[in-house]
Amino acid sequence: MRKFKINRNSEIEPSEEQLKRYKDFATVSHGYKKLTKRPKKPLYRDPKLFLILFLLGLIAFLVFLENEEEATTNETQVEESYE
Amino acid sequence: MIKKRKLNQFTEAQLIETAKQSEKAFGELYRRNFDKVFRFAFKRLGGNDALASDITQQTFIKAFAAIGKYEDKGYAFSTWLIRIAQNEINQFFRKNNKIYTVEVEEKHVMNFMDFMEIDERENQDKQEKLIQILNNLKQEYLDLIELRFFQQKSFREIAAIYAISEANAKMRLYRIIEKIKKEVY
Structure with missing residues (x-):
């Protein structure tokens, strides 16, 4: 939020010296590169992402185990019925 | 080279x-x-x-x-840049909850008083009263007043900054001025 106040003494204009001092394209170039460059760390090295990946893997493994168990039970039942 | x-x-x-x-x-x-x-x-x-x-x-x-x-x-390309700068500044004001004081030149306040048909433009009490009224306005209204009278942007530039038509920019500004006039008189 801002409020206005009257300046009765001087003009609000930057001096030539100020314009020269702050004109620096290297900072812009550096800022742009920082904004657009890819993260250095691989995604799996990020602790949060690692946890998510680990949980997804765990769920997939449990689903696989569950399916295996079901298949084994079905096979046993079929064998028993033949006997 | x-x-x-x-x-x-x-x-x-x-x-x-x-x-x-x-x-x-x-x-x-x-x-x-x-x-x-x-x-x-x-x-x-x-x-x-x-x-x-x-x-x-x-x-x-x-x-x-x-x-x-x-x-x-x-x-002009600079109009596009000023639009980005305007958004950056507004974001800065929003982020900082504290009240930020912006100085405006006395001559611009006087020109604004001329436009508003307020007599005795050099009367400091009247100037202060006008500023007080402005300070109670919504920030979005202040933006328009500031661009037109304190930054002396043309309606064409204001329209480009807000991505609206010139007629719309004029209409918005005149509505705000009517509101201010009601408070002044």
Whole structure:
């Protein structure tokens, strides 16, 4: 939020010296590169992402185990019925 | 060096096209437009040069990142930059909950009083009263008053900054002025 106040003494204009001092394209170039460059760390090295990946893997493994168990039970039942 | 000399001779449209693929061309756009953007931020921030510099750099970084999406709509490139700067400044004011004091030149207040048909423009009490009324307005209304009277932007420029038509910009401003007039008289 801002409020206005009257300046009765001087003009609000930057001096030539100020314009020269702050004109620096290297900072812009550096800022742009920082904004657009890819993260250095691989995604799996990020602790949060690692946890998510680990949980997804765990769920997939449990689903696989569950399916295996079901298949084994079905096979046993079929064998028993033949006997 | 030869390339730099060539870029100096480019028209603005040529430079913008080249800047979509070349950092050097964007550097030339930066050199050509820095003063305008810095002056705008400097005035809007009441003469705080360090902050104006931060806002200006941020504006150019965002412009560089978005230059691929830039469309020439017949306005100067600097108008697009000022639009980004305006958003950056508004974001800064929103983020900082504290009240930020912006100084305005007395002559601009007097010109605004002339426009509002308030007599005794040199009467400091009347000037202060007007500023007090302005300070109680919504921030979005203040933006328009500031652009038109304190930054002396044309309606065409204001329309480009807000991405609205000139007629719409005029209408918005006159509505705000009517509101202020009611409070003054």
